[in-house]
Amino acid sequence: MKSIKIFAPATVANLSCGFDVLGCCLDNVGDEMVISITADPGVKITKIEGANLPMETHKNVAGVAVEAFLKAYGENIGVAIEIYKKIKAGSGIGSSAASSSGAVWAVNHLLGNPFTTHELVKFAMEGEKLASGNAHADNVAPALLGGFTLVRSYDPLDIIKLHSPEDLVMTVIHPQIEVKTSDSRSVIKHKVTLKKAIHQWGNLGGFVAGLFTEDYDLIGRSLDDVIIEPLRSILIPEFNNVKNAAIAKGALGSGISGSGPSIFALSKGMKVANDVATAIQDIYEKTGIDFDIHISKINSKGIKIIEETEYRK
CATH class of the missing domain: 3.30.230.10 (Ribosomal Protein S5; domain 2)
Incomplete structure (x- = not known):
């Protein structure tokens, strides 16, 4: 085996x-x-x-x-x-x-x-x-x-x-509330205006370009969602306050992680990521909602082997 x-x-x-x-x-x-x-x-x-x-x-x-x-x-x-x-x-x-x-x-x-x-x-x-x-x-x-x-x-x-620029660090706060993926998808509109689509296409292209050129300001400017976030954010308590606090502490940008309820903030450097964690923690401690906070560098390898064995009879 x-x-x-x-x-x-x-x-x-x-x-x-x-x-x-x-x-x-x-x-x-x-x-x-x-x-x-x-x-x-x-x-x-x-x-x-x-x-x-x-x-x-x-x-x-x-x-x-x-x-x-x-x-x-x-x-x-x-x-x-x-x-x-x-x-x-x-x-x-x-x-x-x-x-x-x-x-x-x-x-x-x-x-x-x-x-x-x-x-x-x-x-x-x-x-x-x-x-x-x-x-x-x-x-x-x-x-x-x-x-x-x-x-x-x-x-x-x-x-x-x-x-993956080496200096990027992710701060994620996970409020202990349930936001079902099916619910978060149900609030999404299936038609968007051409103006919003153009805005989003530009941000996606800018984000990819920012990664390859390691232009952190461009990465930050591109972390802007005019289509999904305005609809989904209403399902997440204190979302706007968390986002604003993260950016005020130096995060490049902040938004909804996946379908929520987690909120991410992307920063340049571990010090900024830790400052962001402290700021958003202060906000959620006042809500009475339990939460977890994760601070992590970007994993460029993906899945990792911890141990491998082979048993012979």
Whole structure:
């Protein structure tokens, strides 16, 4: 039996100007998973700690993602999955994506990498489809590839890994409230004005250019969402105050992480990121709402191996 223990990272998606197409990978926030190739055919979820999630394979995002992988692989092998959740479900920092991407990456590694990392994205997306009803890639792509990623196209799927400036640091506050992805998607309008679309296209292009040129001011100017954030922000207590406080403390920009309720602030340097954390913590301490704060550099590698073993009888 081959077994691997991995770190499956949290992610921040959308990044204001890139709804469903932009995402980045965090470095010190994530789940741990143990994936094993076993003698008994089929995919089994054998242990879950840290969250009340389904043990049934067809109801678990990791199980569904691995089943999609094995269908393409063409062999009915045995896979056992242990999940140690440290990313809270519904947090807006890619909890389901961590499980989906971590599981398929680990199985692929144990089988000698029959698929490229880019090819794994479509299998992990099946887990996202189960979780939210929409097979989006803006969380699973950065979890698998690391750093910042852009989904240029969904049909055909075309994922581009972007440059990650070393000085960028993410501060994320996660209010302990539930904002269902289905609810956050229900408030989105399906038609936008040409004026707003042009504004958003410019910001997306500016953000990508800012990453490659390491122009931090351009990155900050581009973190502006005129389409999604005005509608979703009403679901998140103190959103505007948190955003304004983060920018006042020097953050390049701030916005909703994924579908919320988490709020991200992107900064240049760890000192600014820590100052931002203190400022937004002060705001939420007055609300009576429990919260977590994460401060993380950008993880340019994605999923990481913690331990790998092979057992022989």
